[in-house]
Amino acid sequence: MKKNKRKIYFDYAATTPVDPRVVKVMLPYFSKKFGNTMSLHSFGQEVKEILEESREKVASLIGAKPNEIIFTSSATESNNLALKGIAFANKNRGNHIIISSIEHPCVMESAKWLESQGFEITRLKVDKYGLVNPEDVKKAIKKETILVSIMHANNEIGTIEPIEEIGKIIKSEIRNQNSKIYFHTDAAQTLGKIPVDVNKLGVDLLTGSSHKIYGPKGAACLYIREGTKITPLLHGGGHEMGLRSSTVNVPAIVGFAEALEIAKKEMKKENERLSKLREKLEKGILKKIKNAHLVGHPQKRLPNIANFWFEGVEGESVVIELDLLGIAVSTGSACSSEKLEASHVLLATGLKPHQAHSSLRLSLGRWTKEKDIDYVLKVLPKVIKRLRLISPTFK
Amino acid sequence: MAKKVICALSGGLDSSVAASLLKKAGFDVIGVFMKFWSEPEKNGLVGASNRCCSLEAEIRARKIAKILKIPFYVFDFSKEFKKKIVDYFLKNYQKGITPNPCVVCNKEIKFGLLLKKALALGADFVATGHYAKIKIKNQRSKIKTYHLIRAKDKNKDQSYFLWMLNQEKLKRILFPIGDFTRNEVENLAKKFKLPVLKLKKSVEICFIQTTINDFLKKYLKEKIGKIVNSEGEILGEHRGLWFYTLGQRKGIPLSGGPYYVLDKNLKRNLLIVTKKEKDLYKKELIAKNVNWISGSQPKLPIKIKAKIRYRQNLASATIFKLNFKSYKLKFDKPQRAITPGQSVVFYKGEEVLGGGIIS
Numbered sequence: 001m002k003k004n005k006r007k008i009y010f011d012y013a014a015t016t017p018v019d020p021r022v023v024k025v026m027l028p029y030f031s032k033k034f035g036n037t038m039s040l041h042s043f044g045q046e047v048k049e050i051l052e053e054s055r056e057k058v059a060s061l062i063g064a065k066p067n068e069i070i071f072t073s074s075a076t077e078s079n080n081l082a083l084k085g086i087a088f089a090n091k092n093r094g095n096h097i098i099i100s101s102i103e104h105p106c107v108m109e110s111a112k113w114l115e116s117q118g119f120e121i122t123r124l125k126v127d128k129y130g131l132v133n134p135e136d137v138k139k140a141i142k143k144e145t146i147l148v149s150i151m152h153a154n155n156e157i158g159t160i161e162p163i164e165e166i167g168k169i170i171k172s173e174i175r176n177q178n179s180k181i182y183f184h185t186d187a188a189q190t191l192g193k194i195p196v197d198v199n200k201l202g203v204d205l206l207t208g209s210s211h212k213i214y215g216p217k218g219a220a221c222l223y224i225r226e227g228t229k230i231t232p233l234l235h236g237g238g239h240e241m242g243l244r245s246s247t248v249n250v251p252a253i254v255g256f257a258e259a260l261e262i263a264k265k266e267m268k269k270e271n272e273r274l275s276k277l278r279e280k281l282e283k284g285i286l287k288k289i290k291n292a293h294l295v296g297h298p299q300k301r302l303p304n305i306a307n308f309w310f311e312g313v314e315g316e317s318v319v320i321e322l323d324l325l326g327i328a329v330s331t332g333s334a335c336s337s338e339k340l341e342a343s344h345v346l347l348a349t350g351l352k353p354h355q356a357h358s359s360l361r362l363s364l365g366r367w368t369k370e371k372d373i374d375y376v377l378k379v380l381p382k383v384i385k386r387l388r389l390i391s392p393t394f395k
Numbered sequence: 396m397a398k399k400v401i402c403a404l405s406g407g408l409d410s411s412v413a414a415s416l417l418k419k420a421g422f423d424v425i426g427v428f429m430k431f432w433s434e435p436e437k438n439g440l441v442g443a444s445n446r447c448c449s450l451e452a453e454i455r456a457r458k459i460a461k462i463l464k465i466p467f468y469v470f471d472f473s474k475e476f477k478k479k480i481v482d483y484f485l486k487n488y489q490k491g492i493t494p495n496p497c498v499v500c501n502k503e504i505k506f507g508l509l510l511k512k513a514l515a516l517g518a519d520f521v522a523t524g525h526y527a528k529i530k531i532k533n534q535r536s537k538i539k540t541y542h543l544i545r546a547k548d549k550n551k552d553q554s555y556f557l558w559m560l561n562q563e564k565l566k567r568i569l570f571p572i573g574d575f576t577r578n579e580v581e582n583l584a585k586k587f588k589l590p591v592l593k594l595k596k597s598v599e600i601c602f603i604q605t606t607i608n609d610f611l612k613k614y615l616k617e618k619i620g621k622i623v624n625s626e627g628e629i630l631g632e633h634r635g636l637w638f639y640t641l642g643q644r645k646g647i648p649l650s651g652g653p654y655y656v657l658d659k660n661l662k663r664n665l666l667i668v669t670k671k672e673k674d675l676y677k678k679e680l681i682a683k684n685v686n687w688i689s690g691s692q693p694k695l696p697i698k699i700k701a702k703i704r705y706r707q708n709l710a711s712a713t714i715f716k717l718n719f720k721s722y723k724l725k726f727d728k729p730q731r732a733i734t735p736g737q738s739v740v741f742y743k744g745e746e747v748l749g750g751g752i753i754s
Contacts, residue, residue: 314515316512317512317515317516320468320516321516321517323466324425324466341474386517387515387517390514390515390517391515
């Protein structure tokens with residue numbers, strides 16, 4: 001084994017380390033202030049108080065009212081609640097749901113399950129950058145439509161969807177049809193990274209995640225606009241306004257709120273820094289590696305995600321090679337080999353399976369330094385060159 | 396620079412010791428756990444009991460890698476495994492023959508996909524915990540030839556399952572425990588301070604949780620047909636030809652036995668049985684899809700020893716050529732229940748010359 005102690009993390013879109021400032025505010029809520037938010041006594045009240053403070057904080061950071069925020073355990077749970085909760089609460093009015101073809105698996109699979117329960121799903125195509133065309137939403141809406149769910153930004157390629165425009169279209173369609181169509185967006189990749197305001201976006205439901213923004217795992221939220229008809233998935237003691245029974249994970253939620261506050265405060269400066277680093281990374285890779293291609297929208301894109309595909313190499317091989325050299329990245333090549341199961345997102349942008357299998361995602365974050373970019377730019381071209389030498393498909 | 400080896404880790408003792416031996420020998424070892432297909436439960440949950448690739452096994456493999464301080468990765472081959480092994484298995488049973496899924500898994504998955512991936516990662520070798528040996532001979536022309544040899548432990552020897560290998564593959568394969576008996580491997584594990592595991596009794600086929608018949612019933616359903624004797628007299632009814640294997644005695648729904656399965660008529664869905672066990676003995680078989688490990692067919696006819704199933708002693712036979720990849724074996728003594736679909740493997744001394752599928 002080469003003694004390579006250097007370890008660099010380029011997978012912030014997968015998850016992030018918890019910011020030490022966040023850890024600090026969480027600590028009292030493990031052993032000292034440990035009560036159950038539903039208890040009447042002082043132990044319960046002191047945590048109930050911080051829970052509601054956290055709710056107010058999260059609400060104000062996205063332009064919502066506190067009673068419109070439900071805390072959940074994960075963005076997956078929030079998305080499940082949004083889709084299934086709306087579908088079942090509104091099935092007397094219609095059974096049609098519109099999503100995009102590049103949603104996160106938790107939306108894709110929830111929709112697929114709803115399909116098996118008698119709902120009709122329309123999956124909108126995207127262009128080569130991964131953008132949904134708002135006109136397609138308009139065309140897809142019919143009188144049975146009860147929900148549209150389009151992600152705010154894609155987790156693999158970073159493309160930011162025209163949520164505001166889609167929101168306006170849905171509003172005008174509601175006026176035309178005189179029937180409510182709910183609009184949900186999965187903002188797990190955007191909350192804390194770019195401005196998110198529920199009213200500006202024009203959404204009725206919005207999913208946010210903690211562990212993508214230097215908060216702890218095990219906390220997420222679902223914004224639910226007042227007056228929305230939704231049914232819970234978890235029944236029990238009636239926590240979270242009856243929409244999500246479960247003893248509340250106070251430390252994680254406190255951490256989530258703090259993480260969001262820090263992220264919002266530092267957003268502008270951090271995005272400028274990340275954009276510069278990413279530009280250097282992308283330019284460097286495209287310059288140093290021949291037959292490398294960028295995926296995702298050139299401008300309408302999260303500042304921290306860079307996705308490429310390299311002709312003639314398998315993404316998984318690159319991931320393992322880089323890992324052995326101390327660099328953590330990810331690939332849209334979900335499987336082992338063959339033509340199976342390339343990332344549905346990359347395929348939806350028009351990449352062929354073998355191209356999707358040769359993809360690589362580098363996502364930057366709070367602790368990415370310029371010297372890390374330099375190291376990747378030094379190592380990656382060599383790895384690609386070597387893998388291409390032994391590749392049967394690259395000449 | 397040290398040679399790079401991808402070592403398959405199943406979480407079991409054999410592969411753990413194999414990886415340890417490689418590490419000790421100075422190789423640059425990377426541990427890989429392969430996920431195969433396991434039967435989904437009724438409620439859609441994935442069954443836990445593909446014993447060699449359950450979550451439990453994965454956890455053990457990861458622990459072993461940690462103890463050995465080697466990098467560890469999980470390759471999910473479940474889709475390919477389903478397609479290439481499980482579907483093959485079912486298709487063969489449907490055709491009324493009895494396949495060896497392990498033979499195909501070795502060719503297609505372990506020394507197919509895994510080997511391909513290993514080479515793509517720049518590894519020099521793939522290693523597994525198989526009980527078998529590879530001997531390298533230097534020919535005069537400086538060309539090396541690779542020979543598949545039976546393991547030291549004749550009881551554990553797995554060379555039978557490896558007859559589909561070839562020179563290209565063998566030169567990239569290491570079998571670190573082939574020179575040890577199982578007992579010695581267990582002692583090595585203790586010496587290397589590897590966690591010693593008390594495993595459940597090993598099952599015949601890794602992806603089947605219950606019995607083969609239950610599995611076949613689930614996927615192939617029943618197909619009622621007649622049971623007849625060799626004279627064509629109807630004796631009773633069977634539930635589907637795939638539930639019966641040649642030579643089988645138990646489970647034939649007839650009274651006044653014992654009866655043995657003599658043959659199957661797939662076209663007419665007939666199970667042909669006999670009361671005379673000696674009818675099951677045959678002196679000849681046809682082997683198809685024959686592979687010669689050396690890459691070329693030896694001069695024929697040739698006297699060899701053959702195995703027509705895994706747990707069977709070697710039997711003397713002579714091989715004759717029929718036509719392309721198709722050969723005839725004549726045994727010195729009649730063999731009981733030569734079963735279509737099973738592998739016949741040819742041995743010369745300790746060496747595996749090749750093998751084929753009994754037709």
